[in-house]
Amino acid sequence: MSNFEEHIRRKLGHYPSEVDTNALWESIKEDIPKEEDKKKRVIFFFWLFGLGLFGGMASWWLYQNNGTQLANQVHTDKEYSQDNPQETNLGHHVSGADEALESFLENEIPFSNKNKLVSHTETSLLNTESAKGNWNVNFNKDHFLPHSTTLGHIPTITSIKSSEPILVSSIPTKKVALASLEVVSTEKKEETEEDMDAIPYLLAVLAEEKEIDDLENELSPDAFEEEANIKVDNHKKLKLQAGFHVTYGASNSIIYAKSDTYDDYAELRRNTERAISTVELGVDFNILFKNGLTMRTGLTHTRIKEKMKYTITPNSIPGYHQGNNDLEGKETSSAWSGSSNDPNTNSSGNNGSPQTSNNPIKFNHDNLYTMTDIPLVMGYQQAIGKRVGIQFEAGTYINLYSSASGFIVHPNTKIYKLDLGEIRSHKNNILLSTYTGLNLNYQASSKLALRVGAHYRFTPFSITGKNYSLNQKYATYGLHAGMAFTIK
Amino acid sequence: MTEHEIILGCQKGVATCQRELVERYSPMLMTVCRRYARDHESAKDVLQDSMIKIFRHIHKYKPTGSFQAWMRRICINTALQSFDKSCFKREISGLDELIAQPSSMPDVYSYLGAEELMVIIDQLPEGFKQVFNLSVIEGLNHREISQLLGITESTSRSQLVRARNYLKKMLVKRDRIRV
Numbered sequence: 001m002s003n004f005e006e007h008i009r010r011k012l013g014h015y016p017s018e019v020d021t022n023a024l025w026e027s028i029k030e031d032i033p034k035e036e037d038k039k040k041r042v043i044f045f046f047w048l049f050g051l052g053l054f055g056g057m058a059s060w061w062l063y064q065n066n067g068t069q070l071a072n073q074v075h076t077d078k079e080y081s082q083d084n085p086q087e088t089n090l091g092h093h094v095s096g097a098d099e100a101l102e103s104f105l106e107n108e109i110p111f112s113n114k115n116k117l118v119s120h121t122e123t124s125l126l127n128t129e130s131a132k133g134n135w136n137v138n139f140n141k142d143h144f145l146p147h148s149t150t151l152g153h154i155p156t157i158t159s160i161k162s163s164e165p166i167l168v169s170s171i172p173t174k175k176v177a178l179a180s181l182e183v184v185s186t187e188k189k190e191e192t193e194e195d196m197d198a199i200p201y202l203l204a205v206l207a208e209e210k211e212i213d214d215l216e217n218e219l220s221p222d223a224f225e226e227e228a229n230i231k232v233d234n235h236k237k238l239k240l241q242a243g244f245h246v247t248y249g250a251s252n253s254i255i256y257a258k259s260d261t262y263d264d265y266a267e268l269r270r271n272t273e274r275a276i277s278t279v280e281l282g283v284d285f286n287i288l289f290k291n292g293l294t295m296r297t298g299l300t301h302t303r304i305k306e307k308m309k310y311t312i313t314p315n316s317i318p319g320y321h322q323g324n325n326d327l328e329g330k331e332t333s334s335a336w337s338g339s340s341n342d343p344n345t346n347s348s349g350n351n352g353s354p355q356t357s358n359n360p361i362k363f364n365h366d367n368l369y370t371m372t373d374i375p376l377v378m379g380y381q382q383a384i385g386k387r388v389g390i391q392f393e394a395g396t397y398i399n400l401y402s403s404a405s406g407f408i409v410h411p412n413t414k415i416y417k418l419d420l421g422e423i424r425s426h427k428n429n430i431l432l433s434t435y436t437g438l439n440l441n442y443q444a445s446s447k448l449a450l451r452v453g454a455h456y457r458f459t460p461f462s463i464t465g466k467n468y469s470l471n472q473k474y475a476t477y478g479l480h481a482g483m484a485f486t487i488k
Numbered sequence: 489m490t491e492h493e494i495i496l497g498c499q500k501g502v503a504t505c506q507r508e509l510v511e512r513y514s515p516m517l518m519t520v521c522r523r524y525a526r527d528h529e530s531a532k533d534v535l536q537d538s539m540i541k542i543f544r545h546i547h548k549y550k551p552t553g554s555f556q557a558w559m560r561r562i563c564i565n566t567a568l569q570s571f572d573k574s575c576f577k578r579e580i581s582g583l584d585e586l587i588a589q590p591s592s593m594p595d596v597y598s599y600l601g602a603e604e605l606m607v608i609i610d611q612l613p614e615g616f617k618q619v620f621n622l623s624v625i626e627g628l629n630h631r632e633i634s635q636l637l638g639i640t641e642s643t644s645r646s647q648l649v650r651a652r653n654y655l656k657k658m659l660v661k662r663d664r665i666r667v
Binding site: 005007008009012013014015016017018019021024025027028029031032033349 | 501504506507510511514515518519522523535536539540543544556574600601602605606609624625627
């Protein structure tokens with residue numbers, strides 16, 4: 001630093017500039033925190049702290065009280081059983097309170113971890129010292145068996161009364177019910193998740209007026225696990241399914257002319273008697289989300305069969321010129337037959353000579369269209385029972401390939417083969433279809449789901465090629481059935 | 489009232505002590521604000537904001553360091569908050585010829601008074617002025633300046649060189665003395 005810079009520093013370092021301090025004070029004094037403000041802030045935080053302390057202590061007291069009530073409740077149950085030795089509907093004659101209860105706990109009531117019933121021999125919570133303490137017990141109504149619908153959601157053990165069917169003490173009454181107790185330690189929060197899983201909870205599974213055999217079956221671990229998984233929407237995050245479906249239905253084709261010239265012919269084609277049926281086979285991959293949303297993809301193959309019954313008077317067709325049409329040509333010989341005098345004549349096994357007059361020509365033949373698609377369908381499933389869900393689906397079918405065989409008649413009576421060839425009357429790809437469906441899903445077992453439903457599928461793009469004068473779009477509708485297996 | 493009493497009073501929110509602080513230190517702080525602000529009006533705004541910050545944070549002040557330096561730093565930080573850093577790029581163009589000049593400053597200008605120096609420094613381009621103030625008057629090194637202004641140390645160095653050359657040019661223009 002030069003002397004000049006040192007000079008600047010010395011001169012300006014503490015040089016006072018002119019300031020109107022009164023104006024400055026007036027402008028800032030309102031924004032300066034005052035002593036009273038500080039006091040108010042201190043008081044506020046003091047009260048906040050006090051309130052928090054009070055809330056914490058109250059919570060702690062309530063928490064402690066719940067634990068005590070649980071312990072008391074357990075002991076009350078024991079005493080109740082002690083005084084009422086009776087034969088249970090499980091077929092055990094109970095002679096003493098503790099003996100009866102312990103017998104029941106050890107032999108009849110399965111204990112489980114979380115959703116899974118593991119074994120009868122698992123340590124009984126109510127038989128161990130660990131039950132006596134600050135346990136917070138919640139009912140988990142998801143574990144109720146289907147015929148137990150009386151309990152509803154009971155958040156804590158404090159709401160249990162001796163008359164409630166949840167109680168173990170209801171064993172001797174023969175009025176039995178189902179419940180589960182999910183035990184969560186409130187004193188051992190530092191425990192690992194595995195430790196928490198190891199804490200058993202009681203499943204007091206009984207049934208009203210049930211046969212003992214049935215009851216025992218239900219009480220078996222395997223049966224219970226099966227039962228727990230059998231719900232149509234019983235999956236934690238998502239469920240993956242693989243399966244297949246079969247569809248049978250009718251179709252309707254929408255026919256109109258690509259230009260006004262062929263309107264009459266389009267009308268003629270629309271009035272052509274025909275029957276269209278559809279068969280679809282599909283392989284499905286379903287994803288079912290917990291919130292009810294579903295996704296479906298896979299591969300489908302659809303066959304649309306078009307049974308045509310033509311009655312054509314050649315001269316009535318616009319553009320037709322006698323002697324200049326393929327109705328009389330050789331290439332039609334396999335399809336054309338009959339005579340104007342025989343309306344029942346059809347092409348089957350008859351390769352008769354083509355007509356050369358203006359008399360109506362009648363003939364039958366089948367066209368076959370196929371489509372191979374990838375469905376991309378979203379849906380929503382609402383459980384309407386334990387096993388049954390209703391599902392709405394909508395989406396698109398991406399067409400990979402389509403084909404056609406048969407023929408179609410052009411206005412000038414020229415016959416176009418539908419097969420892909422030089423003429424290309426049929427497109428080999430119809431891009432996509434729209435799909436809507438309504439399904440009824442039935443969870444037959446924990447793994448198997450069945451599906452029936454109705455659907456409507458529309459192909460908005462014409463299946464006909466550029467060289468053909470009519471647009472032809474297909475809508476198929478029908479019923480479908482399928483099954484799917486849970487793979488995850 | 490001693491400085492210590494003023495500080496304690498302000499920490500307790502005593503109005504008379506706060507008023508005394510304003511009376512005693514605002515002229516000195518105004519000089520700081522003037523050096524960093526674009527103009528006088530901006531300097532007044534910076535001073536006002538700085539004083540409010542000083543009162544709000546005075547309870548954090550530890551008497552281990554200089555109280556005046558602490559207040560000066562608040563003023564500088566407040567002034568630099570509205571400082572447009574893009575001026576460093578703008579000022580580089582068109583001033584390159586100044587870099588070639590020697591940066592040693594003649595000592596013969598020591599007769600210049602504070603107000604004259606203030607006027608001269610105020611004429612420095614914005615980026616030069618900030619770096620020059622922070623380096624020469626506040627005594628910060630380039631690392632501290634770079635952190636304060638959000639620029640690189642090399643930019644800080646080049647800005648200081650340019651500021652010195654620019655200052656020299658201006659002094660020559662005053663034609664008080666031939667260099």
